[in-house]
Amino acid sequence: MCCSQGQQRGWAGKAASTMTEKQRPCVIIAIDGPAGAGKSTVAQRLARLLGYRYVDSGALYRAVGWLVCEHALLLEDPAALVAYLQRTPIELTFPNGTLQVWVAGRCVTSQVRGEAVTHAASAVATMPGVRRVITAQLRQIGGEADVVMEGRDIGTVVFPDATVKFFLDASPTIRGQRRLQEMQQGRSSATLGQVVEAMAQRDSQDRARATAPLMRSPDAQIIDTTDLTVDEVVQTMLSEIRRVLP
Numbered sequence: 450m451c452c453s454q455g456q457q458r459g460w461a462g463k464a465a466s467t468m469t470e471k472q473r474p475c476v477i478i479a480i481d482g483p484a485g486a487g488k489s490t491v492a493q494r495l496a497r498l499l500g501y502r503y504v505d506s507g508a509l510y511r512a513v514g515w516l517v518c519e520h521a522l523l524l525e526d527p528a529a530l531v532a533y534l535q536r537t538p539i540e541l542t543f544p545n546g547t548l549q550v551w552v553a554g555r556c557v558t559s560q561v562r563g564e565a566v567t568h569a570a571s572a573v574a575t576m577p578g579v580r581r582v583i584t585a586q587l588r589q590i591g592g593e594a595d596v597v598m599e600g601r602d603i604g605t606v607v608f609p610d611a612t613v614k615f616f617l618d619a620s621p622t623i624r625g626q627r628r629l630q631e632m633q634q635g636r637s638s639a640t641l642g643q644v645v646e647a648m649a650q651r652d653s654q655d656r657a658r659a660t661a662p663l664m665r666s667p668d669a670q671i672i673d674t675t676d677l678t679v680d681e682v683v684q685t686m687l688s689e690i691r692r693v694l695p
């Protein structure tokens with residue numbers, strides 16, 4: 450059994466000595482990196498293999514982006530947006546191996562990956578108040594279960610003491626091809642050039658923002674997935690996890 454809420458590792462300043470004998474800290478596998486680096490596919494597979502909960506932190510930012518689009522909230526008024534967010538429950542579920550995103554009890558999974566919501570998600574992710582709310586939610590989830598959590602700031606800000614940290618990257622063209630393939634399953638007619646350009650803009654906004662920018666934690670293992678299969682990436686990660694975990 451892993452720790453109860455508030456007794457997880459370092460981020461909350463709680464030492465292992467506060468835990469009872471039966472408890473141990475939750476295991477946090479942190480996977481960060483830019484769009485299209487392959488985080489979601491490997492994170493889901495790792496979570497299944499390890500029996501951990503899969504957490505897509507980007508889906509929470511997308512849910513906030515959805516709120517902005519759906520209710521025409523103003524990006525120029527972050528305080529009002531944060532107040533709205535604080536009274537609007539956002540939840541992630543993972544029934545039958547498929548991520549579902551819920552906002553105020555409504556399933557919005559099929560709506561959070563569109564262009565407008567993607568753009569709004571990246572914009573709200575620059576707002577410190579929004580990040581505070583989402584970070585608190587992620588820490589709560591990681592305090593209740595062993596998790597594989599993917600995002601941009603998991604190993605740097607959300608769980609700086611994560612059990613194992615990875616930073617996935619790949620060449621811009623490969624990342625664009627992967628994203629295009631995903632989009633074409635949803636029948637998008639975008640070109641590779643357009644996808645690479647949109648990803649580059651989002652990445653540079655993610656890297657340049659003042660709060661919790663996309664960056665590698667110095668103790669994260671970098672994996673360049675450009676020329677690797679999903680299996681190869683998962684095996685590399687599993688070896689590192691087995692090395693670190695008793």
Ligand code: CDP
Pocket residue numbers: 483484485506507508510511570571572574599600601602603651655
């Ligand atoms: O799937 P993709 O990699 O394209 O994006 P995502 O993981 O769904 O994240 C959507 C957006 O949320 C990103 O462009 C970031 O701006 C933001 N995000 C963040 O700021 N911090 C995180 N931990 C996760 C996502």
